[in-house]
Amino acid sequence: MTQNTDQDYIDQIRSGNVNAYSMLVAKYKNMVFTLALRIVENREDAEEVSQDTFIKAYRKLDSFKGTSKFSTWLYRIVYNTSLDYVKKNKRVVLSEHIDEINESDIGSMQNALTYIEDKERKETIEKALLKLPEEERILLTLFYFEELPLKEISEIVKISYDNVKIKLHRSRKKLFHILKNVVEPIYLNHGSRK
Amino acid sequence: MEAENKKLDQFTKEVMQDAGLQAPSTDFLANVMAAVTHEKVPVKAYKPLISKVGWLIIGALFLIFAFVLTRFSLGFSIFGDWNLSSLVIEKYEPTFEIPEIPATYAYCFFFLLVFVVIQVKIFSKQLDKNLN
Numbered sequence: 001m002t003q004n005t006d007q008d009y010i011d012q013i014r015s016g017n018v019n020a021y022s023m024l025v026a027k028y029k030n031m032v033f034t035l036a037l038r039i040v041e042n043r044e045d046a047e048e049v050s051q052d053t054f055i056k057a058y059r060k061l062d063s064f065k066g067t068s069k070f071s072t073w074l075y076r077i078v079y080n081t082s083l084d085y086v087k088k089n090k091r092v093v094l095s096e097h098i099d100e101i102n103e104s105d106i107g108s109m110q111n112a113l114t115y116i117e118d119k120e121r122k123e124t125i126e127k128a129l130l131k132l133p134e135e136e137r138i139l140l141t142l143f144y145f146e147e148l149p150l151k152e153i154s155e156i157v158k159i160s161y162d163n164v165k166i167k168l169h170r171s172r173k174k175l176f177h178i179l180k181n182v183v184e185p186i187y188l189n190h191g192s193r194k
Numbered sequence: 195m196e197a198e199n200k201k202l203d204q205f206t207k208e209v210m211q212d213a214g215l216q217a218p219s220t221d222f223l224a225n226v227m228a229a230v231t232h233e234k235v236p237v238k239a240y241k242p243l244i245s246k247v248g249w250l251i252i253g254a255l256f257l258i259f260a261f262v263l264t265r266f267s268l269g270f271s272i273f274g275d276w277n278l279s280s281l282v283i284e285k286y287e288p289t290f291e292i293p294e295i296p297a298t299y300a301y302c303f304f305f306l307l308v309f310v311v312i313q314v315k316i317f318s319k320q321l322d323k324n325l326n
Contacts, residue, residue: 144210
């Protein structure tokens with residue numbers, strides 16, 4: 001059996017089968033929700049923003065030209081909707097200072113993270129991510145989790161290809177420093193308990 | 195430096211994969227579908243004003259005209275004795291001296307105006323259709 005592509009579902013919706021939209025919502029709800037959550041920082045608000053995103057996408061489906069992937073187009077909508085939400089709430093994120101990193105630092109951090117329980121590790125990373133500016137959280141998520149090419153990411157966040165590269169490099173370093181500050185005390189605490 | 199960057203890249207990838215995705219509430223899908231079903235906006239396919247075939251025809255015509263006009267001389271003007279610049283000057287009897295308008299310039303300007311008028315008509319019709 002051949003698998004339906006996003007375009008197949010879009011064609012079905014356009015020919016009047018509204019239920020086909022549920023396939024797209026089911027496919028992308030987690031990614032959309034995660035992106036929203038990493039910007040608005042609150043589950044209830046992220047749920048509202050995600051819902052708005054899917055409704056907006058449905059309304060705008062007639063203007064979806066298919067020149068980019070449906071996912072790229074959808075992520076751009078959730079990104080803009082989330083930023084609008086943040087703007088309304090006027091939250092300011094303080095920037096993290098960046099120091100140089102050496103190889104042994106990275107090695108010891110990898111080691112420290114393995115000592116933390118799965119659930120706690122996930123929470124720690126999530127908290128560290130929230131200390132980055134919104135744009136950088138999204139860049140990291142799209143590049144490292146969704147593994148999108150830089151060109152598609154630049155279309156979503158509306159910054160140049162080179163700028164995405166520079167910002168990704170900067171955000172990698174920032175995330176490392178934040179994690180180092182958060183993980184080291186936990187690691188030391190775990191070590192002293194053993 | 196290169197090795198550090200690679201290691202940091204690998205580390206970030208592992209961290210981001212570890213963070214994973216978050217899931218919305220269980221009734222999220224049902225809520226979205228309930229909202230979408232109440233939407234009255236018709237979902238129609240995007241159709242450009244000029245289709246791909248249309249652009250190909252326009253391009254081909256342009257190339258043919260460019261080739262014919264640069265390669266062959268007809269020896270006569272397709273506009274015959276029709277001189278737009280003299281028509282304008284005679285009809286409005288200007289009281290001041292108007293410099294001679296080159297024929298090519300006058301024709302280009304005239305056809306540009308015609309195109310603008312036609313396009314305004316087409317676009318306003320299209321806009322009306324979309325608004326309705």
